[in-house]
Amino acid sequence: MTPNRYINYFLIIVLITLVIYFGRKVYREIFPGDYPMVTPTAESKFIFGENEIIVKLSATTKNGNIIVYTYGPDGNFYGMLKPIKDLSITIRKGDNADFMVQVYGREIGETSFMKKMDRYIRKVGMYDLLIEAVEKKWNYGVQNCLYPICTRCTDGCKSVVSTSNLPLVMSVMDNGEIKPVFRKGRCPRCGKCIIWCPSGVIQKEKQPWEK
Amino acid sequence: MKKINIFLFTAIVFYLGFIGARAFFSGYPFSLICYNCKSCDSICVIGIDPQGFMAASVADDPDIYIYVTNYRIYAGEAEKLDPDMIIQCNDKKIKVSAALNEGLISRDTEIITYKMKAKDAAKVCIECAACERVCPVKLPILDVIKGLKNPGREKSL
Amino acid sequence: MTVSGVVALIIFFGTILASLKGWISQRLFPMQVALLIASLLIVIIGFALGERANPSVIITGTFLHPITATIAGFILAGALKSAGAFEAASAWIRKLQNSYLGVPFAVIVLMNIPTLLAMPCGRVWVSPLIPVALALSFDIAAKTGDRKMPVIIVSGLVINAAASCGPSLIGGIGLIGEGMGRYPSGSFSDHMQFAIMFMTAFAMIFSKYIYSETVSERMFDVESSEEVKDMSEHGTFSLLLFVTVIVATIIIKPAIPIQAILLCTTLFIMIIAKLGLDDLMRGIILHPLTAMISGFIAAGVLSMFGGFDVLVYLLGFISEHTPLGYVGVSVILIYIPILLPLPCGRIIAVSLIPGVLMFGEHIAQMAAIPRIQEVMIVSFILAGAASCGPSPLGGIGSIGEGRLRLKKSTGMFLSLSVFLAVPVAAFSVSAIGLSSESFSRGFLLEAVITGVVTGMITSYITTKKAFHPGGIAGGLVTSLLMLVL
Numbered sequence: 001m002t003p004n005r006y007i008n009y010f011l012i013i014v015l016i017t018l019v020i021y022f023g024r025k026v027y028r029e030i031f032p033g034d035y036p037m038v039t040p041t042a043e044s045k046f047i048f049g050e051n052e053i054i055v056k057l058s059a060t061t062k063n064g065n066i067i068v069y070t071y072g073p074d075g076n077f078y079g080m081l082k083p084i085k086d087l088s089i090t091i092r093k094g095d096n097a098d099f100m101v102q103v104y105g106r107e108i109g110e111t112s113f114m115k116k117m118d119r120y121i122r123k124v125g126m127y128d129l130l131i132e133a134v135e136k137k138w139n140y141g142v143q144n145c146l147y148p149i150c151t152r153c154t155d156g157c158k159s160v161v162s163t164s165n166l167p168l169v170m171s172v173m174d175n176g177e178i179k180p181v182f183r184k185g186r187c188p189r190c191g192k193c194i195i196w197c198p199s200g201v202i203q204k205e206k207q208p209w210e211k
Numbered sequence: 212m213k214k215i216n217i218f219l220f221t222a223i224v225f226y227l228g229f230i231g232a233r234a235f236f237s238g239y240p241f242s243l244i245c246y247n248c249k250s251c252d253s254i255c256v257i258g259i260d261p262q263g264f265m266a267a268s269v270a271d272d273p274d275i276y277i278y279v280t281n282y283r284i285y286a287g288e289a290e291k292l293d294p295d296m297i298i299q300c301n302d303k304k305i306k307v308s309a310a311l312n313e314g315l316i317s318r319d320t321e322i323i324t325y326k327m328k329a330k331d332a333a334k335v336c337i338e339c340a341a342c343e344r345v346c347p348v349k350l351p352i353l354d355v356i357k358g359l360k361n362p363g364r365e366k367s368l
Numbered sequence: 369m370t371v372s373g374v375v376a377l378i379i380f381f382g383t384i385l386a387s388l389k390g391w392i393s394q395r396l397f398p399m400q401v402a403l404l405i406a407s408l409l410i411v412i413i414g415f416a417l418g419e420r421a422n423p424s425v426i427i428t429g430t431f432l433h434p435i436t437a438t439i440a441g442f443i444l445a446g447a448l449k450s451a452g453a454f455e456a457a458s459a460w461i462r463k464l465q466n467s468y469l470g471v472p473f474a475v476i477v478l479m480n481i482p483t484l485l486a487m488p489c490g491r492v493w494v495s496p497l498i499p500v501a502l503a504l505s506f507d508i509a510a511k512t513g514d515r516k517m518p519v520i521i522v523s524g525l526v527i528n529a530a531a532s533c534g535p536s537l538i539g540g541i542g543l544i545g546e547g548m549g550r551y552p553s554g555s556f557s558d559h560m561q562f563a564i565m566f567m568t569a570f571a572m573i574f575s576k577y578i579y580s581e582t583v584s585e586r587m588f589d590v591e592s593s594e595e596v597k598d599m600s601e602h603g604t605f606s607l608l609l610f611v612t613v614i615v616a617t618i619i620i621k622p623a624i625p626i627q628a629i630l631l632c633t634t635l636f637i638m639i640i641a642k643l644g645l646d647d648l649m650r651g652i653i654l655h656p657l658t659a660m661i662s663g664f665i666a667a668g669v670l671s672m673f674g675g676f677d678v679l680v681y682l683l684g685f686i687s688e689h690t691p692l693g694y695v696g697v698s699v700i701l702i703y704i705p706i707l708l709p710l711p712c713g714r715i716i717a718v719s720l721i722p723g724v725l726m727f728g729e730h731i732a733q734m735a736a737i738p739r740i741q742e743v744m745i746v747s748f749i750l751a752g753a754a755s756c757g758p759s760p761l762g763g764i765g766s767i768g769e770g771r772l773r774l775k776k777s778t779g780m781f782l783s784l785s786v787f788l789a790v791p792v793a794a795f796s797v798s799a800i801g802l803s804s805e806s807f808s809r810g811f812l813l814e815a816v817i818t819g820v821v822t823g824m825i826t827s828y829i830t831t832k833k834a835f836h837p838g839g840i841a842g843g844l845v846t847s848l849l850m851l852v853l
Contacts, residue, residue: 009605013612020622063337081257083283083321090321098256098281113256116550118280118299118325118722119729149256150339198338212396219401223658226665227435230427244625246488247431247714248540249547260548269432272424345553347543349623 033189036153036168037205038179041066041144046130053130055089061144062200068126070133070140071176077101077108080126081149089142097124101148106172111148139176145201147178153202154180156192168193233271239355242268244348251342251352257282258324259332261342264355267329273359276326282335286311287318292334297326333359369681372414373674379406379413380670381708387760399761400662407662407669414673421672429668434533434712434756435660437489440630442652445495447637448610450647452603454496458503471508472827472839475521478504479572479826480846482529483564484853485614486536486557488626489712490529490756494764496610498771501525508830515582516575518772520829523575526768527757527782528568531789533713534753535560537621541713545749548721551742555802558811559793560750561850562818565843567754567789569825574781576829581776602641609633609640618853655770659762663711666761667719676719679704683723694734698727698744702790705752706783709759713752724748742802747794751786758782811851819847 042059055068061084068091069079078097082089102109114122133140147170157168167186172178180193180202193202234243245265252260263277276297286307289296294308300315304325310316327335333356342352383406386392387399397405414421448454464474478501482493501521509517533540535557542556613633617626634648670676687697700707701724705716728741756763758779765778800810823843827836 009608013609017612017616017620020616020624021620065337081283083285083288085285085288092321113550115256115258115281116548116725118258118323119725121550146337146339150337151341152339155340155344196340216398216401219404220658222404223400223661223665226430227661230430230432233427243432243436244627246433246543246625247718248488248543249718250543250553251547252544253547253550253553263428266428270424270427272422272427275422275424275428347621347623348625 033191034194035184035187035189035205036180036182036191036193036202038182039144039201039203041142041177044142046134046140048131048134051093051127053091053127055091055142057084057087057089057142060084060087063198065146067143067146067149068130068141069143069176069178070126070130071103071138072100072124072129073132073136075103077103077172077176077178078124078126078129079143081146091127091130093125093127095126096120097126097129099148100124101178103172108170108172108178141175141177143177143179144199145177145179146199147180150198152196152198153193156196160188160190160192161186230269234269237268237271238358239265239268241350242266242355245269245350246347248347250345250347252278254341254345256339256341257335257337259336259342261352261356263329263332264352264359265350267359268355273330273333274328277329277332279324279327279332279335282324283321284324284335285318286316286320286322289322289324290318292331293328296324296328296331298322299325330359333357336360369678370417370419370674372410372417372419373678375413375417376410376670376673376675377678379410380666380675382406383666384708384760400658403662403666403761407666410669410673419673423672425672426665426668429671429715430661430664431712431714434489434491434714435657435664436627437487438491438495438657438660439652440627440634441489441492441495443648444492444610444630444634444637445499446648446650446652447634447641447643448496448606449499449650450643451606451637451641452600453606453610453637454499454503454603455600456603456607457500458507461500461504462507465504465507469838469841470836471830472823472836473842474504474838475508475524475830476823476826476839476842477846479521479524479528479568480565482525482532483535483561483568484846484849485618486532486534486540486561487614488533488536488540490532490764491767492626492630493532494526494529494767497525497529498522498768502771512831516579517830518583519579519581519774519778520572520575522768522772523579523778523782524568524572526765526778527571527754527785528564530757530764530782531560531564531567531750531754531786533756534750535564537618541717541753542749544714544717545721545745549725549741549745551745551802556746556749558814558851559746559796559800559802560753562796562814562847563750563789563793564754565818565822565847565850566792567785569822570785570788571782572829573825574784575778578781578784579776579778581774583772583774602637605640606637609636655762655766657762659760659766660711661762663759663761664715667710667715671719680720680723683727687727694727694731698731701727702744702747702751703787705748705755706758706786709755709757709761709763709779709783711756711759711762713749713755716755717749717752720748721745739798739801743794743797746797746802747790750793751790754786754789757786807851815847815851816844819844822847 042057045056047054064084065081067079068082072078078100080098097114099113101111114120130140157166167183168180170178171181194204234240242265258279258281260278267273267275289307296307297304298307300310336356340353383402387402392402461474465471482490505518505521534542537554683697687694710716724744728744732738732740757765765782820840823840824834827839828834
């Protein structure tokens with residue numbers, strides 16, 4: 001076998017590897033459409049009882065679940081996914097948080113999930129934390145966006161926009177909710193976040209004549 | 212004896228073909244590719260084991276039980292969905308109907324699930340697609356979930 | 369706990385034991401047939417006891433991934449053999465043997481390839497590597513006069529390949545534990561890889577000093593008298609292509625099933641080396657495939673009638689009502705995969721991981737050491753992944769036994785090597801902890817110790833010199849590469 005043949009064979013292998021590698025990249029898909037809009041969470045009223053907290057909602061959500069959140073003594077965001085029944089949610093003693101998100105001002109850090117299979121790695125009682133949040137005036141409430149459980153909008157955005165500076169970022173609101181925020185100038189209006197959002201929080205921006 | 216052995220060996224080979232055929236009839240032949248690695252299981256916050264959806268496709272049976280270990284639901288609704296659904300109650304895994312009959316819970320009690328039918332698990336799935344994102348072979352798991360959710364599609368599964 | 373579950377468990381264990389002990393004649397009823405008949409018996413008794421059962425559970429209990437990976441591996445091995453890739457590999461290894469690094473370097477690197485480039489199923493590696501291992505071992509045997517060398521090297525390779533699906537980051541069994549236990553992805557990998565290096569060394573020691581059978585004289589004469597063929601152009605290329613594809617798959621981790629990658633590689637080799645379908649068929653061995661499928665069917669039936677639930681219940685009962693307690697039962701639980709060696713560790717892993725997590729948490733709370741749960745799950749997964757090595761139900765070991773034409777089962781000493789290697793993984797996790805970060809001081813130290821110790825063992829077994837530079841260098845290169853890959 002001559003060295004030239006070796007080189008040729010090697011080049012073929014390199015070529016195949018490169019085709020496989022670049023074949024994985026998602027194509028860029030942009031078309032003009034509507035800007036996305038984030039719908040506000042339903043109004044909520046927390047009624048604190050001795051062993052349970054009842055949250056009355058003004059409306060339900062698309063999938064019948066909503067996130068109840070509160071901030072903890074470490075300044076982080078603790079939340080749990082709760083089912084809605086007759087426009088109300090009940091938080092009992094013994095209900096533990098499903099996840100924790102590190103929060104730095106408006107920015108968010110790492111997320112950790114509290115459960116492994118059917119048991120908790122770390123138990124953070126939501127009832128006690130909510131009572132403490134009221135006393136110490138930390139933010140608490142409900143949010144219709146399922147972040148950090150769901151990150152479909154950012155995933156959709158990443159599949160279209162190849163730069164790291166995305167037009168869609170998750171941000172902390174004044175009331176402590178974590179929701180997507182759009183930068184219109186950078187948004188390609190591809191509609192992916194609207195289609196992919198499973199909770200219906202991101203919708204098509206209504207035009208003046210549609211309002 | 213030789214004939215019995217030959218028959219059973221042939222049956223084994225046919226069984227393999229039968230599984231392949233079932234997966235094709237379910238409409239989701241890609242489920243045959245699943246590595247059973249459970250990468251998807253670690254990412255689902257409501258504790259669904261998405262590999263179970265793949266198993267349901269391979270078996271062409273939406274009624275097989277799969278893990279859903281962290282979904283909160285009212286006992287009454289769970290019973291309505293499937294009385295045989297397995298729930299977590301006082302550190303025990305018990306059928307929701309049994310827990311209600313024994314008086315461990317009432318229909319208004321919010322419970323956490325443990326195992327439920329694949330078609331019911333698809334209904335409670337929030338479609339965040341985290342499972343698809345972590346799948347090493349990028350299986351379109353959401354397609355199966357949508358198929359199980361849709362009653363028309365369910366018939367073919 | 370149901371009566372049918374207890375009956376199912378007894379029949380299942382009974383059948384395996386009877387087949388292993390020879391109470392059921394293998395000539396009359398091969399293992400596959402015995403398992404199918406046992407499954408049928410369980411079903412009949414289950415229905416007679418009025419159990420409602422869903423046959424789909426059997427199908428869902430049949431994991432196709434290891435079956436298809438085995439078929440793809442066999443087909444590729446057939447293509448590589450016909451193209452002359454094994455001759456090329458043997459020639460390269462001969463060159464390596466004659467170099468300064470010598471035999472121990474060649475042996476330790478060859479045996480650890482499956483774990484180094486870990487595939488989702490070890491069977492992918494076994495089929496192509498056994499011919500190379502055989503060539504190498506017959507060569508060494510001819511030089512040193514140690515007729516056990518083929519058994520030693522093939523056993524090391526077999527147990528290494530069997531356990532390699534544990535640390536594989538592309539769909540290995542380790543991911544099941546990480547997934548179900550919610551641990552960081554890839555955090556089990558390094559701990560398991562180093563323990564597998566020890567497992568391989570233990571298998572070598574046991575096959576040399578405990579296992580009594582050697583390869584038959586006839587086979588020895590045939591293999592030794594085979595003329596050394598020249599490296600063919602196609603053979604070299606096929607080998608190069610195969611290794612490149614595997615390395616690229618490990619590094620890039622493409623979202624393509626490994627089976628498809630292997631088949632495409634086979635197709636490419638077929639075109640280059642002008643091979644026909646007959647050449648591919650040469651590599652296929654039906655016995656492990658049929659044994660694996662019948663094992664899956666039996667395990668599915670066991671699961672359908674609650675056999676695994678009974679097992680977990682029994683363990684809970686023993687831990688509460690006997691002096692063994694939770695600690696004793698946890699040790700048994702960790703070793704259940706090798707006590708009940710099924711054709712694929714995935715069956716037992718999926719069925720028993722909830723039980724392991726439960727026991728792990730209980731002991732962690734009792735001892736107030738949270739890391740115990742991590743130690744238990746990694747140990748259990750390693751035992752589970754390696755259990756297909758000693759499994760008589762079409763495990764990877766049976767491929768090795770078949771190729772060496774051995775009459776006596778190698779299961780016992782392969783199980784023993786798994787038994788001793790599991791504490792290595794446990795110690796590693798307890799000392800370093802679980803992390804996806806490979807380049808910590810702890811891991812580097814562990815890599816060096818593992819490399820040196822396993823290198824010395826390999827050197828001693830192959831050359832009777834523990835401090836052979838080739839063995840130590842080979843061990844170090846392998847263990848450090850495991851941190852990188």
